[in-house]
Amino acid sequence: MPLRLVIIIPFTLLFTLATAIISGILLYNNHAASREAAQQSMVQYTDSMADYVSGLVAPLHQIVRVNRDALSNGSLDIHRPASLAAPLLRQMRLYKHLTFISVASTDGRYIASARDPDSQQPPHLAVNFISSNAELGAHRPTEQDLIGQRITQLPPYDPRQRPFYISAIHAHPDISWGNISRYIGFPVFGLGVSATITNEEGEILGVSATGMALTQISDFLASLVAEDRGYAFIAESDGTLVATSAPDMPLTSAEDDTHRLKLSAHPSPLLQTIGKLTQQQQISESIDISGELYLLNLQKLELGFGNSWWLGVVIPEQTFTSAVIQSTYRAVTLIVLMLVLITLVGFYLAHSIASPISKIASLAQSGSLSGLQSLPQKNTLIREVTYLSDTVRSLASELQKAITELESRVKKRTAALRKANLKLKKQSRQDGLTGIANRRTFDETIDQEWKRAVRHRHPLSMIIADIDYFKSFNDHYGHQKGDDALKAVAKALDQQPQRPGETVCRYGGEEFAVILPQTDEQGATEMAEKMRQAIIDLNLERDDIDEHDRVTLSLGIATIIPDNNDKVSTLFKQADRRLYQAKEAGRNRTKTGKKDS
Numbered sequence: 001m002p003l004r005l006v007i008i009i010p011f012t013l014l015f016t017l018a019t020a021i022i023s024g025i026l027l028y029n030n031h032a033a034s035r036e037a038a039q040q041s042m043v044q045y046t047d048s049m050a051d052y053v054s055g056l057v058a059p060l061h062q063i064v065r066v067n068r069d070a071l072s073n074g075s076l077d078i079h080r081p082a083s084l085a086a087p088l089l090r091q092m093r094l095y096k097h098l099t100f101i102s103v104a105s106t107d108g109r110y111i112a113s114a115r116d117p118d119s120q121q122p123p124h125l126a127v128n129f130i131s132s133n134a135e136l137g138a139h140r141p142t143e144q145d146l147i148g149q150r151i152t153q154l155p156p157y158d159p160r161q162r163p164f165y166i167s168a169i170h171a172h173p174d175i176s177w178g179n180i181s182r183y184i185g186f187p188v189f190g191l192g193v194s195a196t197i198t199n200e201e202g203e204i205l206g207v208s209a210t211g212m213a214l215t216q217i218s219d220f221l222a223s224l225v226a227e228d229r230g231y232a233f234i235a236e237s238d239g240t241l242v243a244t245s246a247p248d249m250p251l252t253s254a255e256d257d258t259h260r261l262k263l264s265a266h267p268s269p270l271l272q273t274i275g276k277l278t279q280q281q282q283i284s285e286s287i288d289i290s291g292e293l294y295l296l297n298l299q300k301l302e303l304g305f306g307n308s309w310w311l312g313v314v315i316p317e318q319t320f321t322s323a324v325i326q327s328t329y330r331a332v333t334l335i336v337l338m339l340v341l342i343t344l345v346g347f348y349l350a351h352s353i354a355s356p357i358s359k360i361a362s363l364a365q366s367g368s369l370s371g372l373q374s375l376p377q378k379n380t381l382i383r384e385v386t387y388l389s390d391t392v393r394s395l396a397s398e399l400q401k402a403i404t405e406l407e408s409r410v411k412k413r414t415a416a417l418r419k420a421n422l423k424l425k426k427q428s429r430q431d432g433l434t435g436i437a438n439r440r441t442f443d444e445t446i447d448q449e450w451k452r453a454v455r456h457r458h459p460l461s462m463i464i465a466d467i468d469y470f471k472s473f474n475d476h477y478g479h480q481k482g483d484d485a486l487k488a489v490a491k492a493l494d495q496q497p498q499r500p501g502e503t504v505c506r507y508g509g510e511e512f513a514v515i516l517p518q519t520d521e522q523g524a525t526e527m528a529e530k531m532r533q534a535i536i537d538l539n540l541e542r543d544d545i546d547e548h549d550r551v552t553l554s555l556g557i558a559t560i561i562p563d564n565n566d567k568v569s570t571l572f573k574q575a576d577r578r579l580y581q582a583k584e585a586g587r588n589r590t591k592t593g594k595k596d597s
């Protein structure tokens, strides 16, 4: 594996592992923290709802109690209902969320300061004792006229038949919660509180009551959870809805808008599930609705006088976790960017460490001494690598020097060897005494020339020559003189042939063989005669025999145009036989195949 990868791979793996661990811890911690924060938020939501609802409901009790007490102790006179107009209007102006503050007497007279449940108009008065048949009239009071002018005429009205009156009588002497019911003429539900008014003897004189619309609670709930894609609701202790934050969670059934839905029978699966949890009195839970997780917090708010409401808030878990996931994602992105940056720096460092070493290694592997010698003086900032490079460079120079020296010595030795070989070869083909070609050269040459003659159908001639009476010469003049004569004869013979390929060899003793390629008998005879004459011309005088006064030669000639059936030995034997014939005929002559020669 390349050095670069050995450095970078563990480095990158370790960093990736560290990134994964850090990201995991971040995600886990952030998730846990967000869950805790979410639960705290949920509690805060229901606390806000409780504060809000308590703030709305508390004045109901106070006003009913204050009016009851004032009418009971005579501070206000229930028998003169018109005198109640001013204080009831004053109270109404103070508490803008109330829809009515009323007093009804046992004789059926009724007076109320009121405002429409969906209106911001100033309050008006509703009285039934102005008309003779107890018709209810809406009056706009003025500074001068306490009751004021009638603005609307309504049917006769007997408060004693109304739920607030009946429930007050029923709860006597306690304060009574009225049932939540729809306002007459408005698609709005309202909540009322009422209490009996008694004299000192405990005799019931009438009923003090007040009420408020529930729409504003729904509006508050909607504003509370709007940003968190959540839902808030309020339900009575039996689960009947009082208010919800969302239009897709209606209070009433689609078929009958006077009939308020219960949580457990609500078309919304979310509220239905919550309805079951309220029955089990579970207040904090995670709910899975169609694969989406919701956090739920329920709080039971005691409204007093035996009444309590469920306050609930439910928010998708993703609302809390998405911010965490996003921040974790940002952190992880930052870490990954750092990883990339550090990896790039790592690559650069690995490259600067590994590149010079890799270069040295590849040059060493390719055996390029010149490459190693040309390694740059300074190609890295790493001191150790510079040392390594310097050492390798100087080793390569030393080695190159030694190789050059060795090569030159080998070259010299090879030349000397070649010369010696040539000499040896020449010597092996030369006759030691005479210096002309020896028997070995004869054998090689006749073989080559024979084959060539067979191939080209050329004539090939051979002369065998022998010094006459040489034994006698030796005997007479001594061996040394014999050698000298032999050398002189050999030299003279060797000088005769002119054409390439014509070879004169010392065949043995005082006998010579001459090879004459592409030479017919005529040519061979001429050559033989030339040789015989050359020896005569040497004039090597002798007086050891009577027949000749100088050294002479006898020669036998044989010529052939050979084919594959012929043999060299036949040619040789024929030449040798003719030499013998020349000797027989008196020596110092040439013998050919012709009869008269």
Ligand SMILES: Nc1nc2c(ncn2[C@@H]2O[C@H](COP(=O)(O)OP(=O)(O)OP(=O)(O)O)[C@@H](O)[C@H]2O)c(=O)[nH]1
Pocket (backbone or CB within 6 Å): 433, 466, 467, 468, 469, 470, 471, 472, 474, 478, 479, 480, 481, 482, 483, 486, 508, 509, 510, 583, 587
């Ligand atoms: N000095 C000397 N003599 C040699 C050499 N080689 C052969 N001889 C002699 O040559 C002589 C040859 O003698 P023979 O073969 O009897 O023939 P010849 O005396 O020449 O007689 P013919 O050939 O019949 O004319 C011998 O005495 C050999 O010793 C040599 O290298 N040096």
